[in-house]
Amino acid sequence: MNTPVIGVLALQGDVREHLIALAAADAVARPVRRPEELAEVDALVLPGGESTTISKLAVLFGLMEPLRARVRAGLPVYGTCAGLILLADKILDPRSGQETIGGIDMIVRRNAFGRQNESFEAAVDVKGVEGAPVEGVFIRAPWVESVGAAAEVLAEHDGHIVAVRQGNVLATSFHPELTGDHRMHALFTDMVRANRTPESL
């Protein structure tokens, strides 16, 4: 089977780590900064970083509407941390001017697990990931307050939802790109491969 091309939205955040993790999970990975680059990828990763900044830059670079349109049209997307916030249909506590791309019927709370110096690691059991729990790195991480009927909860930590999937859209509160364990990226690249029609191969 030929290899999917997966973009990483490269406006701000930990882009490089995702490019490395995707390459390790057998995808061709490339940064996406312009609408023309977005049009060329089979799937997209939204990195961790600062969701307010990423949202404002996406508007500035003319990417917000193309991103919404492609997600609505079924583009497979994986968002980590700030990326999860960008994929939420609703933010409980948005900063002024903060917009989301949307794609998952969920309500998120930003910085829910505390401030930078309260960052932590925890073993997280993720539905669909075989073997030992995933080492979750939580950095000023959001949690998901609630999900709608179409969204499937894949993991919880301390009674709070930290991984969700709805159709082709996957999101985690934590950062698997920082651990060297590429199983979350492999789960995503499997989703991307399953999404490709025989004609597109």
Ligand SMILES: NC(=O)CC[C@H](N)C(=O)O
């Ligand atoms: N590590 C992260 O991505 C932090 C997310 C950040 N708290 C935000 O609101 O965007």
